[in-house]
Every structure is written in structure tokens, then in C-alpha cells.
Amino acid sequence: MKRLKYLAVIITSLLLVFTLTACGSQSLSSQNIYENDKKSKTVTWGVKADTKLLGLVDVKDGQEKGFEIDLAKAITKKMYGKDAKAKFVTVTSQSRIPLLKNGNIDAIIATMTITPERQKTIDFSNSYFDAGQSILVKDGSPIKKVQDLNNRTIIGVVGSNSVQNVKKFAPKAQVLQLPDYAQALTALKSGQGDALTTDNVILAGMAVNNPGYKLQGKAFTTEPYGIGINKGQTDFKSAVNKALSEVENDGTYNKLIIKWFGNVPGFNYKEVLRNDSSTNK
Amino acid sequence: MQNWIDAYSWINIRFLLQGLWITILISVISVVLSFIIGSVLGIIRYAKIPYLSKIVGFIIDVIRNLPLLLIIFFVYFGLPAFGFKPDTIPAAILAMTVFESMMIAEIIRSGILAVDVGQMEASRAMGMKMSQAMWHIVLPQAYKKMIPALVSQFISLIKDTSLATIIVVPELMQHGQVVYGQDPNYIIPVFVAMAIMYFVVCYALSLLSKFIDRRMA
Amino acid sequence: MIHLLTSNWNEFISGFGWTLLSSVLALFFSLIVGSLFAILEVVPNKFLRIIGNIYVEVFRNIPLLVITMFFYLVIPLYVVKINGFTAGTIGLTIYTSAFIAETVRAGINSVDIGQMEAARGQGMTFWQAMRYIVLPQAFKYVIPPLGNQFVNLVKNSSVLAFVAGFDLMYQGNAIASQTFDTVNTYIIVGVFYLIITLPISYYMQHLERKLA
Structure with a gap:
């Protein structure tokens, strides 16, 4: 039992030292x-x-x-x-x-x-x-511009400013935020939303090898x-x-x-x- | 049909297998580390050392009751505040190890408890020290009893590495996403391929565990 | 941190609610599905037994995330449109039911085989004997671990974040990337999870000690 007590003291002090050195490490701004x-x-x-x-x-x-x-x-x-x-x-x-x-x-x-x-x-x-921010939709979609997305579901990506922007143009749209663009695009194809929004250049890249999907309307932000x-x-x-x-x-x-x-x-x-x-x- | 043939081109399959390799690498390193750390923590909690056991027990309970995803975020986004900046793969290994150590600590502790208390007392009465009795008498039996639980924990770990895709660890799930990101027609074939890869690895392990269990019984 | 909590209170609470709802629904359904497949694993019919076996082994050995993403991305493409919350809850249900099936099967096997035979000898059918004699006893083994199963469910429900399931983790990610206060946001998220899981976990430990 005595030995275990020593062990306890050693471990606790190790933890302490670790925390202290961690705090003492050079901060990034310097x-x-x-x-x-x-x-x-x-x-x-x-x-x-x-x-x-x-x-x-x-x-x-x-x-x-x-x-x-x-x-x-x-x-x-x-x-x-x-x-x-x-x-x-x-x-x-x-x-x-x-x-x-x-x-x-x-x-x-x-x-x-x-x-x-x-x-x-x-x-x-x-x-x-x-x-500039734009939207990607399926060919033949009734959505012609971002304002048409009110009361519809729109897909974006967590951490992008597109999801906040789109609320200014279509305040009644429901926004789904997915972890990345591959999943966002797949979700659009699976019908989880009516349009995918992000910057036109990213959407153009998606449209290249996804026939049947297109950029819709002019970019609505810069x-x-x-x-x-x-x-x-x-x-x-x-x-x-x-x-x-x-x-x-x-x-x-x-x-x-x-x-x-x-x-x-x-x-x-x-x-x-x-x-x-x-x-x- | 053409989708399936295209999706299973050697380039894509090789990319998935590279992902599987990282998955296995992360799992094996994490399981070895967490077995060692988990054993130490489990014994400390069992030994009822004043204060230390209580503190360790509380830490184990808190971490065990959090989603692994959260632990991954803490390690990847939180640790750098303490001056430690892991890359994605070490971050995944660290997060897995922290989480799994706590799970294994609990398995070890209940394994020790399951070995008759009388055995410990008898060994102490024969003049053995607590550490000796633990090392020579109690632990060997406890580990034997714990093999199935430990293996199923290992299987969980392999499956859980898929969560690390959220911080873009290049493991199987993430590589799968890259492959079907090129062409959405690949989704189903890629999902099937990923499911088969995970299944083969995990099922082989569970068969192995059953085999060992039967041999030892 | 308090400001972070108060200014995003609605998001945290709604995430907390969805997490809890998803976990409760998944527990309920996986108990039913799990018991069904456990029974399939012990019926005299070999074909049904194989089906039961395949179900359990397949879903125990594939990551929950793969199952969930499959329901979110693939099922809507070909079968029926389901949202992230539903897909996530179905994924959780299937995944958990495979584990529950294992527990129920162990429970069934622990009931003395003589009881089944005696019941059959009395003229009961297999299903009657199962329903009235074996299952009630088997569930004695199943009920206690359910608490732990629920804790696992709550933790695992964080995969809903991958499929926009509105759960706690999803809200946490959204808040973290809007406020840039990553670590503090996740600390709050962690506390919310612990509010559910820690008491149940301690209660289960207490129960186990009492039973031991």
C-alpha cells in the first residue's frame, strides 16, 4: 500500500509539471x-x-x-x-x-x-x-433566383458564410449545414434540399462533372x-x-x-x- | 452497371485501401496505448488509494460519458492552446487513446472485481504483497475473463475511427468521401465497398475472439 | 462562456431536445427490433436463424456512421425521402438493435432449455412458449444493461451532426464556427451531454453494486 501511495504522489506531481509546462509554452502571438x-x-x-x-x-x-x-x-x-x-x-x-x-x-x-x-x-x-455567392440546382428546377428559396430547404456547409448570407436573401428558407462540400453535393442529389448554396466558383466545379445540375441566376453577393x-x-x-x-x-x-x-x-x-x-x- | 465498374477502378480501390490502412494503423496504435494506460487507471481506481482513486474515477466517468466526436474536437482544436499541435493522424490516435483508455479502465476494474476477492486475501495471507498478488494471481485471471470484452472494445474502436473524418483524417471513411465526391454515381458502390472493408476487418476479429475464448475454456 | 451560453441558449436547448428525442426513439425501436432478431436467431427454422445471424453480425461490424450516411444519402435517392434526423435515428436504431439482439439472445439461452421443452410438452407452440415462458425470464437479463445502452445511444447520437440532424453536436458545430469560440462551445456541449449521461451512468454503477 505504501508503494502505491508513492506512486500516487509521483503521478500527481507529473500531471502538475505537465500542466505547468503546457501553460508556460511560448504563446503564438509572441x-x-x-x-x-x-x-x-x-x-x-x-x-x-x-x-x-x-x-x-x-x-x-x-x-x-x-x-x-x-x-x-x-x-x-x-x-x-x-x-x-x-x-x-x-x-x-x-x-x-x-x-x-x-x-x-x-x-x-x-x-x-x-x-x-x-x-x-x-x-x-x-x-x-x-x-460571388450563387446557387446550384437540378435542371428544370422551379427555383430561378435565391429569393425563390423562401419556405424551401437549402444546403450549405458548416462554417461558411454562405449559410448566413442566404438568410438575408431568403429569410424563410430552412438551412441545412453539412460537414463538407462532397457531402453537401451528395445530399442535394439525394433530395435533402432544393438547392445548394456557396460561391459560384465552387459550384461551377461541381457542375463540371455532375451533368443535370447547373448554376442558377447571377451571383447575389460579392x-x-x-x-x-x-x-x-x-x-x-x-x-x-x-x-x-x-x-x-x-x-x-x-x-x-x-x-x-x-x-x-x-x-x-x-x-x-x-x-x-x-x-x- | 457501368457505374459499378467505373467506381471499382483500381485507382479508386487502391485509394480506399490506403484509407483502410490508416484506419488500421490508428486503431492498432490506439488499442496498444489504451490497453496500457487503461490497465494502470483501472488498477488505480480499483485500489482505492485515498484521493487519487476518487480523482481518477471521476475523470474516467466524465470522459466515458462524452461522445467520442467531442473528444476528437477537444484534442484537435483544444490542445493547441496548451502548446501541443498534433497533425490529424496523431490527433486521431490521441483522441482514440484518451477515450478508449477510459473504456478499458472500466473493463479492467470490473474484471479484477470479478476475480474472487478471496483469492486476493489468500495470497496476502500467504505473505504476498498487494502488488505481487495483483501481478501474479489476480491480473492473469482477470485478463483471461476480459478477453471478449476487450476484443469487442477493439472492434468498436476500429468502427469509431470513422468519426475522425470530421477533422479530415485520411482514413477509410474520408477516402470514401473523396472517391464519391468525384462522381456522385459512385455513392452506392463506394458505400458497399467501405461496408465490406470494415466488416471483413471487424468480423475477422470477432471470430478470432470466439476462437481464443473456446481454446481457453 | 456565460455570454456564449445565454446568447445561443435556444440553439443549445433545441439541440439538447433533438438529441434526447432521437436517443429515446432509437432505444424504444431498437428494443423491439433487437428482440425480434434475437428470437429469429433461436427459432428451429434454419433459414430464419441464418437471417437473424446475418443481421446481427453485419450491423455489429459496420460503423454507425456508414449506416447513418447510407440512410441519409442513398435511401432518399432510390426509396423514400427522409431527413437527417430520421436517417440518423434509423441508423442509431439499426446499429443498437444488433447489440440488443445479442443481449436478448444471451438472455434466452440462459433460460434452462428444459423449460422450453416442458412448455412444448404441455402442448404450447414454439411462439407461445417463447412469449409466455422464455422471454419474460430473458428480459431480466436485458433490462439492467438498458441504462448503459441508453448512455451509449446518447453519445452515439452525435453522428446526427454529420447529416444535419439538428442535434446538440450539430448546433455546437454551427455555434463554434459562427462565434469562433471553439473550445468554450464544445465545453458547453460536453456539459449538456454529461447532464444526461453522467447521472444514468452513476445510477447504473449503483445498481450493479447493489446486485453484486
Whole structure:
């Protein structure tokens, strides 16, 4: 019995030490992510795994592919040189902000709109893409515009601002929030809702390989996508912004737009092209 | 029919099998860790050490009575506040281990209780220390009695790893979603394939447990 | 945290209600379905026995999430439109019934086989003997673990979050991603779950000690 008592004392003190060291660990705000990444020559990006054209895991090799992935790689190279590496962590709309705040990732490039609510919690780079919220419906659906969704069911994704936006346009719509876009689209196909709402560019990606479904009506909001960065990381933020405008000015940006969106029905890529050097945002 | 043939292309099946591999990896590592931690916690709770046993007992009860999904969220979103930032797979292993340790601690404790108290007393009377009696007399019998419960807990663990898909752990369920995300016509074939994969692994384990049980009886 | 709780009080409470409702419904139906399949597993007819066996083994060895997603995504596509709450509750029912079937079958097997034979000898049919002699005794084994089964159901009902089932976890996810106060939201969600599960769990421990 005596020995067990010793054991008890040891375990309790171990727990205590663990908690204390945990609390004492360097807090995120005091770290300089720009300098850390410079040393490791790696930027860890939070990206989507389920969004065709933007960020999608390829079944063939398990790699993430899409416009945001390529853009993240280009920005990383502009920031830290040709041999710098972009590391990718797949996130969902629900997990991206907690992961950024916790420091699992250095930046979010995952179809995230710059909104005032989010700006209270995190910082954004300049916008890197201009999307707009729209709806995806089945061919022949009676829904012509977002206002038609009153008293109907609309599907969205947890953590996206689309679910809050749609309530402004169709206050009587019932909104179902699913964990990710793959499930949201499948739920739409299963008839769980009358329309799926999110940004037009994501919906266009869905429409590509789902014949029988189409983007309906004009985009009813503007959704400038920004790279999410932790508050207080001013060095990192200005480096990202500088790299982004370089990518836009040297024509890389437009090349990527044409590569990913050049041939997407229902989506006019010319609207999102950024003129070389004329749009210095 | 064409859907099924397309859905079961080697590329898709290989992707699902990669997911299954991660599922098994997470399950095996978690079960080994939680067996060790669970045994220690179970014995501490059984031993009625002042304060410590009560505290451990309370922690076990709280965690056991929460949904595993919540534990996964706490580990993945909550722990980093303490300076520990696990990737998805370690986070899944950690969450599974925390949850399963508590479940196994309860199995161990009731297993020990099921071994006759008289045996413990007899061993103590023969001059054995409590730890000796525990190690040589009580535990071997308790573990033997617990095999079916432990195996079914292991099976639950394998099935529960599917919940980790919510934090995008690349396990079977998540890989399934990626595959049918490409083409919704794949949904049913993919569900059937996933169900078969889970079933084969779990059912094989339950047969193994029945076999061991029969051999030991 | 208090502000978080009060400003989202309606969502938390409605989630709590749906979680509780889903668990109670699933417990009730899985008791019925589980008993039916347990009886199938012991009837003299070999074909029925195999069906009973397959049901139990299949649904015990497939994740609840797979079953639930199947009902949410696949059934509406081909059979009948059901919403997330219904799909989730059906998934929970099927999953739990396979476990209950195992308990009931163990209960039936524990009743002395002589009793069945005696009842048959008295001219009762198999079903009559089952209904009046065997099952009432078997249920003595089934009732006590039901408390633990209910605790498991409440915990497992969190899969409703995957299919927009309006439960506690679903509301928690929605609140967490609107307020960005992730950890505190989940702490509140955890407390709500414990309000149901902890008392039942302690009561079951108390019962077990009393019976032991």
C-alpha cells in the first residue's frame, strides 16, 4: 500500500509539471511566423480537399490539386525563394480558423471570404480571387433566383458564410449545414434540399462533372477571397501581400486562372483575370 | 452497371485501401496505448488509494460519458492552446487513446472485481504483497475473463475511427468521401465497398475472439 | 462562456431536445427490433436463424456512421425521402438493435432449455412458449444493461451532426464556427451531454453494486 501511495504522489506531481509546462509554452502571438518560416523555408497552408478546381485531393496520388494550391506554391516561392516548400494541411470550413489560431497552419488559402466578422478574429491578405455567392440546382428546377428559396430547404456547409448570407436573401428558407462540400453535393442529389448554396466558383466545379445540375441566376453577393493570417503577424502579412502582387504582375496569376477556369461552363474566367500591373491592390 | 465498374477502378480501390490502412494503423496504435494506460487507471481506481482513486474515477466517468466526436474536437482544436499541435493522424490516435483508455479502465476494474476477492486475501495471507498478488494471481485471471470484452472494445474502436473524418483524417471513411465526391454515381458502390472493408476487418476479429475464448475454456 | 451560453441558449436547448428525442426513439425501436432478431436467431427454422445471424453480425461490424450516411444519402435517392434526423435515428436504431439482439439472445439461452421443452410438452407452440415462458425470464437479463445502452445511444447520437440532424453536436458545430469560440462551445456541449449521461451512468454503477 505504501508503494502505491508513492506512486500516487509521483503521478500527481507529473500531471502538475505537465500542466505547468503546457501553460508556460511560448504563446503564438509572441512568435514571428515570417522569421520561423524563413528558417525552415516552408510555409504550411490550410487548403480544401473537396473543392474541385480550387483545392481537391487527387485519388490517383493523394496530392492536393487546384487553383489555390498552385497559387499557394507560387506565393511561397516568391516569399522565400525558389527552393522554398509549400506544405499542405487539409481543412474544412469548420476547422480552418481554429487551426490557424492554434498555429497548426501558418495561413489559410481555402475559399475563405474576407468578412468583417472574421476580421475580428483573424487578419486577411489582399483579396486573391473575386467570387460571388450563387446557387446550384437540378435542371428544370422551379427555383430561378435565391429569393425563390423562401419556405424551401437549402444546403450549405458548416462554417461558411454562405449559410448566413442566404438568410438575408431568403429569410424563410430552412438551412441545412453539412460537414463538407462532397457531402453537401451528395445530399442535394439525394433530395435533402432544393438547392445548394456557396460561391459560384465552387459550384461551377461541381457542375463540371455532375451533368443535370447547373448554376442558377447571377451571383447575389460579392465574395472576395483572402488569405487568412493570424492577428499580429504583420511581417508575414506584408510578405504575403507583396508576393501576391508580384504573382499578379508577372502574369503567373492569369496563367493559373486560365489553367483552372479557362474551360468551365457557366463561369466566365475573363471576369476574374487580373490585369498585369494595372491592378496594384 | 457501368457505374459499378467505373467506381471499382483500381485507382479508386487502391485509394480506399490506403484509407483502410490508416484506419488500421490508428486503431492498432490506439488499442496498444489504451490497453496500457487503461490497465494502470483501472488498477488505480480499483485500489482505492485515498484521493487519487476518487480523482481518477471521476475523470474516467466524465470522459466515458462524452461522445467520442467531442473528444476528437477537444484534442484537435483544444490542445493547441496548451502548446501541443498534433497533425490529424496523431490527433486521431490521441483522441482514440484518451477515450478508449477510459473504456478499458472500466473493463479492467470490473474484471479484477470479478476475480474472487478471496483469492486476493489468500495470497496476502500467504505473505504476498498487494502488488505481487495483483501481478501474479489476480491480473492473469482477470485478463483471461476480459478477453471478449476487450476484443469487442477493439472492434468498436476500429468502427469509431470513422468519426475522425470530421477533422479530415485520411482514413477509410474520408477516402470514401473523396472517391464519391468525384462522381456522385459512385455513392452506392463506394458505400458497399467501405461496408465490406470494415466488416471483413471487424468480423475477422470477432471470430478470432470466439476462437481464443473456446481454446481457453 | 456565460455570454456564449445565454446568447445561443435556444440553439443549445433545441439541440439538447433533438438529441434526447432521437436517443429515446432509437432505444424504444431498437428494443423491439433487437428482440425480434434475437428470437429469429433461436427459432428451429434454419433459414430464419441464418437471417437473424446475418443481421446481427453485419450491423455489429459496420460503423454507425456508414449506416447513418447510407440512410441519409442513398435511401432518399432510390426509396423514400427522409431527413437527417430520421436517417440518423434509423441508423442509431439499426446499429443498437444488433447489440440488443445479442443481449436478448444471451438472455434466452440462459433460460434452462428444459423449460422450453416442458412448455412444448404441455402442448404450447414454439411462439407461445417463447412469449409466455422464455422471454419474460430473458428480459431480466436485458433490462439492467438498458441504462448503459441508453448512455451509449446518447453519445452515439452525435453522428446526427454529420447529416444535419439538428442535434446538440450539430448546433455546437454551427455555434463554434459562427462565434469562433471553439473550445468554450464544445465545453458547453460536453456539459449538456454529461447532464444526461453522467447521472444514468452513476445510477447504473449503483445498481450493479447493489446486485453484486
